[in-house]
Amino acid sequence: MTVEAHEETFTFQAEVAQILDLMAHSLYSNKEIFLRELISNASDAIDRLRFERFSRPELADDGERLRIRVAFDKDAGTITIEDNGIGMSRAEVIENIGTIARSGTAEFLRALKDDKRADTELIGQFGVGFYSAFVVADRVVLTTRRAGLPAEEGVRWSSEGRGEYTLETVERPERGTTIVLHLREGEQELLNEHRLRSIIQRYSDHISLPIVMPSEGQGDADDPPTVNKASALWTRPKSELTEQDYRDYYRHISGDFTDPIAHLHAKVEGRYEYTMLLFVPSRAPYDLYAQQPRHGVRLHVQRVFILEDTGQLMPSYLRFVRGIIDSADLPLNVSREMLQGSRALDHIRSSAVKKVLRLLKDLARKEPEKYAEFWGEFGAVLKEGIAEDYDNRAEIAELLRFTSTHSPTQDADVSFRDYVGRMKEGQDKIYYLLAPTLAAATASPHLEAFRKKGIEVLLLGELIDNWVVTGLLQEFDGKRLQSVAQGVPDFGDLEDEAEKEAAEKASADFAALLGKLKEALDGRAYDVRVTSRLTTSPACIVANEADTDFALAQRLRGSGLPNQPVLEINPTHPLVERLNRRQDDPRLADWAHVLYNQAVLTLGARIDDPASFVTRLNDLLVALTEAEQTEQAEQAERAGGTEQAGEAGQPGDTERTPQSAQSEQAGDAG
Numbered sequence: 134m135t136v137e138a139h140e141e142t143f144t145f146q147a148e149v150a151q152i153l154d155l156m157a158h159s160l161y162s163n164k165e166i167f168l169r170e171l172i173s174n175a176s177d178a179i180d181r182l183r184f185e186r187f188s189r190p191e192l193a194d195d196g197e198r199l200r201i202r203v204a205f206d207k208d209a210g211t212i213t214i215e216d217n218g219i220g221m222s223r224a225e226v227i228e229n230i231g232t233i234a235r236s237g238t239a240e241f242l243r244a245l246k247d248d249k250r251a252d253t254e255l256i257g258q259f260g261v262g263f264y265s266a267f268v269v270a271d272r273v274v275l276t277t278r279r280a281g282l283p284a285e286e287g288v289r290w291s292s293e294g295r296g297e298y299t300l301e302t303v304e305r306p307e308r309g310t311t312i313v314l315h316l317r318e319g320e321q322e323l324l325n326e327h328r329l330r331s332i333i334q335r336y337s338d339h340i341s342l343p344i345v346m347p348s349e350g351q352g353d354a355d356d357p358p359t360v361n362k363a364s365a366l367w368t369r370p371k372s373e374l375t376e377q378d379y380r381d382y383y384r385h386i387s388g389d390f391t392d393p394i395a396h397l398h399a400k401v402e403g404r405y406e407y408t409m410l411l412f413v414p415s416r417a418p419y420d421l422y423a424q425q426p427r428h429g430v431r432l433h434v435q436r437v438f439i440l441e442d443t444g445q446l447m448p449s450y451l452r453f454v455r456g457i458i459d460s461a462d463l464p465l466n467v468s469r470e471m472l473q474g475s476r477a478l479d480h481i482r483s484s485a486v487k488k489v490l491r492l493l494k495d496l497a498r499k500e501p502e503k504y505a506e507f508w509g510e511f512g513a514v515l516k517e518g519i520a521e522d523y524d525n526r527a528e529i530a531e532l533l534r535f536t537s538t539h540s541p542t543q544d545a546d547v548s549f550r551d552y553v554g555r556m557k558e559g560q561d562k563i564y565y566l567l568a569p570t571l572a573a574a575t576a577s578p579h580l581e582a583f584r585k586k587g588i589e590v591l592l593l594g595e596l597i598d599n600w601v602v603t604g605l606l607q608e609f610d611g612k613r614l615q616s617v618a619q620g621v622p623d624f625g626d627l628e629d630e631a632e633k634e635a636a637e638k639a640s641a642d643f644a645a646l647l648g649k650l651k652e653a654l655d656g657r658a659y660d661v662r663v664t665s666r667l668t669t670s671p672a673c674i675v676a677n678e679a680d681t682d683f684a685l686a687q688r689l690r691g692s693g694l695p696n697q698p699v700l701e702i703n704p705t706h707p708l709v710e711r712l713n714r715r716q717d718d719p720r721l722a723d724w725a726h727v728l729y730n731q732a733v734l735t736l737g738a739r740i741d742d743p744a745s746f747v748t749r750l751n752d753l754l755v756a757l758t759e760a761e762q763t764e765q766a767e768q769a770e771r772a773g774g775t776e777q778a779g780e781a782g783q784p785g786d787t788e789r790t791p792q793s794a795q796s797e798q799a800g801d802a803g
């Protein structure tokens with residue numbers, strides 16, 4: 134029976150057309166990867182058929198050997214890739230191959246733009262593999278029929294890779310998909326048995342299904358020979374596998390063209406039997422922070438692909454791990470729903486997580502440079518584990534890296550373990566500073582006294598760091614984590630008697646000023662107090678002890694301040710000393726606001742009324758200038774001669790520091 138050809142022409146969506154154009158004109162390196170991509174799709178299609186068979190008896194095994202077939206025809210100038218997998222319906226062809234740009238399309242185009250190499254290597258990562266056919270072909274014809282549909286519902290898709298494609302209903306007795314590539318002028322060298330065989334072996338050896346290829350001129354009369362190894366890589370003994378085998382397999386499942394940074398291959402026997410082959414990539418995928426990032430571990434049952442992970446196999450904080458887990462204990466017809474609460478799966482997942490954490494720990498110990506690379510890509514994601522994975526919190530904490538006041542660069546290279554190992558004698562806390570950015574943390578006045586005393590402080594500049602601190606319940610290895618921007622600084626045994634006495638005396642000496650400043654700030658500051666944490670800055674803001682630092686950092690990203698901001702002033706700073714001497718200064722309120730607002734700014738926070746801050750600051754500067762002019766005039770008058778007046782015209786005497794000179798002049802400004 135023939136079917137009525139029902140041919141329609143469709144236009145590609147703009148982004149798809151753009152990709153096709155790029156494929157045809159710009160991508161030159163490694164052209165042969167088109168075969169890897171099409172074979173990979175064929176292999177996925179057969180996996181999906183096997184999986185659907187469990188739930189759809191009408192698709193039951195008909196005894197036909199599942200395989201991928203590659204053939205070429207020198208005279209016609211074509212290469213054919215065929216599979217007897219799940220196939221596609223008309224609607225699926227429209228959705229998958231053409232009209233609608235798939236989710237990775239836009240990212241692919243962006244990546245190509247960023248990556249000047251315009252590399253075919255990028256194709257696999259973005260789910261646009263099919264289009265790579267147009268790197269070597271100027272016409273592609275795909276004929277397919279979905280398993281379970283009648284023969285007359287076959288579909289033929291055909292395109293020259295320009296703006297449009299045609300779709301036609303055809304009769305196709307066998308299920309599955311056939312793709313015929315009409316090679317471009319100049320690509321004829323691919324029409325060679327030896328060449329195709331070596332491409333398949335190079336890129337697709339690990340495909341667990343047989344890839345068959347008839348010898349030249351032989352057709353399919355005889356059973357065509359299998360070109361690849363055709364056994365699931367993870368079932369083979371480790372001793373037989375080379376690093377290259379693992380790398381190729383990683384590329385196959387991840388689409389990533391860079392080599393993985395580490396992998397683990399383990400066969401576990403005992404109460405449950407399973408094999409895992411897991412990889413840690415060296416580069417973050419484009420969707421690592423997407424709303425629904427891909428999880429990269431596939432579940433197999435007795436070597437049959439069952440499903441892609443949506444969080445059952447790897448927790449979210451390890452979503453960058455790629456690989457497969459093959460269980461011998463789950464039923465072949467297992468569904469996503471059945472996996473929830475499956476004891477076997479719980480066991481496998483927990484063991485896989487522990488193994489990955491151990492792999493990372495070993496990497497950190499044995500290859501710190503590689504670990505630093507890993508940390509740069511995935512550190513922020515791994516930190517999520519502190520909040521997400523209660524059971525493994527201690528192990529994850531060991532893997533974290535931070536920048537600290539002891540770090541020579543801005544690189545995060547300090548672990549909690551390093552920190553604890555070099556704590557000063559008498560130090561019993563791990564000090565940290567949360568700030569909106571690393572730059573804000575590095576320059577923060579809160580660090581001044583710690584720097585002076587040589588006490589290391591961890592600088593936490595990422596949003597997720599709030600969770601790390603609270604998730605660790607303020608403790609690592611029995612040492613309390615203490616924010617340097619909260620409460621009264623407690624240096625414990627690191628403060629000597631003289632310092633303690635000085636602090637007490639300052640509190641008493643400044644008591645009256647503190648009250649006045651607080652009043653002038655009119656409720657803006659929850660409290661005003663004297664501090665010993667500052668050495669060079671006049672003031673800073675900290676969160677009250679009862680407030681949480683977590684809230685502080687969160688708010689820093691919004692409008693800015695903790696709920697209970699405390700203004701702390703440095704009693705040894707010339708400006709503060711002068712204010713204490715001249716508490717009757719009519720501009721005391723201006724000084725209070727300027728001190729407060731500059732402290733707000735150093736937090737990286739916003740000030741409520743920037744215009745009034747600037748006015749107050751300028752008023753003080755003007756007063757200061759006027760006072761300086763008056764002083765110069767008076768000096769000139771006193772000296773009474775041109776010569777002396779000239780000398781007096783040079784401000785500041787040589788023994789005064791610029792800062793003290795400024796403060797004295799400021800003093801006169803009042």
Ligand SMILES: Nc1ncnc2c1ncn2[C@@H]1O[C@H](COP(=O)(O)OP(=O)(O)OP(=O)(O)O)[C@@H](O)[C@H]1O
Pocket residue numbers: 170174175178216218219220221229230256257258259260261262263264310388
């Ligand atoms: N041989 C095939 N049989 C059945 N469906 C196919 C076949 N080839 C492609 N498809 C369908 O077309 C879709 C698009 O394929 P394409 O290679 O562009 O991306 P992908 O395979 O989804 O992503 P990736 O390349 O990252 O695996 C596939 O997801 C699949 O649904």
